Amino acid sequence: xxxxxxxxxxxxxxxxxxxIEPTPNGLTIxxxxxxxxxxxxxxxxxxxxxxxxxxxxxxxxxxxxxxxYLHIVLSNGLVVERKGKNSDLKVIDPNGQxxxxxxxxxxxxxxxxxxxxFMNSTSKEKANILLQIIGVxxxxxxxxxxxxxxYNNRHAIGQIADQKxxxxxxxxxxxxxxxxxxxxxxxxxxxxxxxxxxGENQRKRQNLAQIQxxxxxxxxxxxxLRRQLAEAEAVYAKLGQDLxxxxxxxLDLVDESTEELxxxxxxxxxINRKVRANLDKEKAEExxxxxxxxxxxxxxxxxxxxxxxxxxxxxxxxxLEGLSVEDGELIYKGQKWDNMSGSDQLKVxxxxxxxxxxxxxxxxxxxxxxxxxxxxxxxxxxxxxxGLQAIATRVSxxxxxxxxxxxxxxxxxxxxxxxxSVPTAPTWKAGEF
Numbered sequence: 253x254x255x256x257x258x259x260x261x262x263x264x265x266x267x268x269x270x271x272i273e274p275t276p277n278g279l280t281i282x283x284x285x286x287x288x289x290x291x292x293x294x295x296x297x298x299x300x301x302x303x304x305x306x307x308x309x310x311x312x313x314x315x316x317x318x319x320x321y322l323h324i325v326l327s328n329g330l331v332v333e334r335k336g337k338n339s340d341l342k343v344i345d346p347n348g349q350x351x352x353x354x355x356x357x358x359x360x361x362x363x364x365x366x367x368x369x370f371m372n373s374t375s376k377e378k379a380n381i382l383l384q385i386i387g388v389x390x391x392x393x394x395x396x397x398x399x400x401x402x403y404n405n406r407h408a409i410g411q412i413a414d415q416k417x418x419x420x421x422x423x424x425x426x427x428x429x430x431x432x433x434x435x436x437x438x439x440x441x442x443x444x445x446x447x448x449x450x451g452e453n454q455r456k457r458q459n460l461a462q463i464q465x466x467x468x469x470x471x472x473x474x475x476x477l478r479r480q481l482a483e484a485e486a487v488y489a490k491l492g493q494d495l496x497x498x499x500x501x502x503l504d505l506v507d508e509s510t511e512e513l514x515x516x517x518x519x520x521x522x523i524n525r526k527v528r529a530n531l532d533k534e535k536a537e538e539x540x541x542x543x544x545x546x547x548x549x550x551x552x553x554x555x556x557x558x559x560x561x562x563x564x565x566x567x568x569x570x571x572l573e574g575l576s577v578e579d580g581e582l583i584y585k586g587q588k589w590d591n592m593s594g595s596d597q598l599k600v601x602x603x604x605x606x607x608x609x610x611x612x613x614x615x616x617x618x619x620x621x622x623x624x625x626x627x628x629x630x631x632x633x634x635x636x637x638x639g640l641q642a643i644a645t646r647v648s649x650x651x652x653x654x655x656x657x658x659x660x661x662x663x664x665x666x667x668x669x670x671x672x673s674v675p676t677a678p679t680w681k682a683g684e685f
Contacts, residue, residue, distance in 0.1 A: 254330075254359050254611050254612060256326060256327070256641065257325045258324070259300075259323065261296045262321040264308070264313060264321075265291075266289035267292045267293060268659070270657065270661065271662065272662070274641055275641065277635065277636045278632050278642070279654075281644050281645070281653045281654050281655075282294075283646050283647075284645075284656050285649065285658075288659060288660070290645035293657065296320075297365065300322040300332050301365055302360065303356070306365065306366070311339065319335065319336060319337050321333075323335075328346075330345055330355070330356075358611075359612055360609070360612055361605050361612040364612050370604065375580070375582065376580050376581070378582045378589065379577045379581055382570075386569055386570060386571075388564050392577070395564070399561070403550075405550055406547055409550060412543050413540055416536055416539045419536050426527075426529065430523070431530075436520055439517050456501055457502060460499070466491060467488075571604055572584070584600050594622055594623050602638075613639070614640070614641040615640070615641075617642055617645070618645050620644045625650075
């Protein structure tokens, strides 16, 4: 990884003259009070390495007649300079060959010199940057699209299932009603058959009465017509036989009742209403169960997609252990960005920047006064462990600062500008303060 070995800055914004040799691994803190030139150091480095789009709007130090001077030596041997009236860029490689901004752009990551651009981006933008650099952005986006589509379908199905179940629950049910609708014509047919049989019985009863009447008359005729006794007795005997037969037939006759059928015919509408209500309830329950099955099926599909997303990120080459993406947001150690500590936010940002351009081994950080000393120490140890270099500013003059800027100078280096005859000025190395 390429890092900054040395840097010299003169007459840039608030900086009068500063020389620094940053620690190769870990944290180099530029300290000092407000408005002394700390941030100007970072702005100068960004301008030197990032190009004229990072040139400060008022690059020349106020009151200075000497143009800005920037000189940076990188660990790969490149020397980067900006000097002269127009602050033209000059890049010289170890072989003495000249190059330009294109060479710097090949290994200097823009976010390394402009980390706030990443840290101030939205949660979705941070997550997208990570997903793109690990090569799973498009695939994860497609899985999330499918998951959202299935989720919306499942939500709609679930609402319908709940509505169907509620409707089925509200339907009346009559356990005493038959399973199928009753046909009025069938009942009427049964009634007509019974009435026909009863009519036949009535005819036989009438026949019995007629024979009885005739028998009586003939008995009377016997008294009056003794002379015709023989003939009358024959007729009488015949009638006696017929009488016996008729009595026998009439003795076993039993009339069937139509009361139940008549009651059913009268109640058929009510019975069928109950049957229809039961059928409607059963249908509603079946539909509710069907939608519930669809809901469960969609749930299974969603779980499969979520597992694919988890597997996709688990198998990806993530820049930091414990870093992931869930629901379109960065997650580190189970916490979203706004719940991460300041140290963890810097770790995540630095790791992602390193992943963007692995050859870029340094980052610039401003305003680390937001961190307490323990958190600052923890972040510095992590940088050392990862072999990364960070040049940062902090409103402080404490021992944690590698160099102190006061009125545009690194403390102890004022002679660089005030006494130009002095060939060299002290160069402060990280850790000397």
